[in-house]
Amino acid sequence: MKDSRIQIGQLLLLGCAFIFVLSISTRADDSASVYKAKCETCHGADGSGHTPAGGALKARDFASPEVKGETDAQLTEILTNGKNKMPAFKGKLTDDQIKGLVAYIREFAKKK
Numbered sequence: 001m002k003d004s005r006i007q008i009g010q011l012l013l014l015g016c017a018f019i020f021v022l023s024i025s026t027r028a029d030d031s032a033s034v035y036k037a038k039c040e041t042c043h044g045a046d047g048s049g050h051t052p053a054g055g056a057l058k059a060r061d062f063a064s065p066e067v068k069g070e071t072d073a074q075l076t077e078i079l080t081n082g083k084n085k086m087p088a089f090k091g092k093l094t095d096d097q098i099k100g101l102v103a104y105i106r107e108f109a110k111k112k
Helices: 002-038 052-057 072-081 095-111
Strands: none
Touching: 002 095, 072 095
């Protein structure tokens, strides 16, 4: 009886871990698709800002020291309320989507 409780507990723990890993993967996929739909035109697939629209609007390179030096709260503020020529995404993206974009943007600096 005691062994079966341990096995059930282990199965539940394993199931929870699996769901957690799946949710992280889903959020990463969601952030990538949001980035592609909302940011890539100006900031480019690599986050450099080297696109025709990015050049015209002076889009920032996400791997630049300036962006790296900003806090997550500052990036969240910029994504939410816009800055200079960048549009605001308040009401267009959820708080979770914006949080996911901040994490996604941070990944560009790690690649360079």
